[in-house]
Amino acid sequence: MDDHLLFLDPPLDPHIDRRRLHFRRGNWGLRLTVDGDRSFWRVRIRLADPLHHPNEFISVLINPDHELLLLDDLTDLDAESQRAIRQALDWVYT
Numbered sequence: 001m002d003d004h005l006l007f008l009d010p011p012l013d014p015h016i017d018r019r020r021l022h023f024r025r026g027n028w029g030l031r032l033t034v035d036g037d038r039s040f041w042r043v044r045i046r047l048a049d050p051l052h053h054p055n056e057f058i059s060v061l062i063n064p065d066h067e068l069l070l071l072d073d074l075t076d077l078d079a080e081s082q083r084a085i086r087q088a089l090d091w092v093y094t
Helices: 079-093
Strands: 021-026 029-034 038-040 044-047 058-063 066-071
Touching: 021 079, 029 079, 044 079
Parallel strands: none
Antiparallel strands: 021 029, 029 038, 044 058, 058 066
16 A cells, blocks of 8 residues: 555544644644544644745645645634644744
8 A cells, every 4th residue: 555645534524613623742743633533643734825825824734745634824723732833833934
């Protein structure tokens, strides 16, 4: 089986309530946990359009080829999740 293929069963709903998403940093990297559902270890955070929208359209990736979720912005996330994502973005873009 190809290492770059990833099938989520069931797939993550792109319209999921953002308040159910929790991002946490640890020694292992960034983890996304969906309340009452599942966790994704070592997710990557990237901006979809860093030049024109540096605070919007945040892509959550499982591997370089698979986008798990696209966040319009961080407003509906808890404070710790917002902080973890901003730290991850700072690490990538500064």
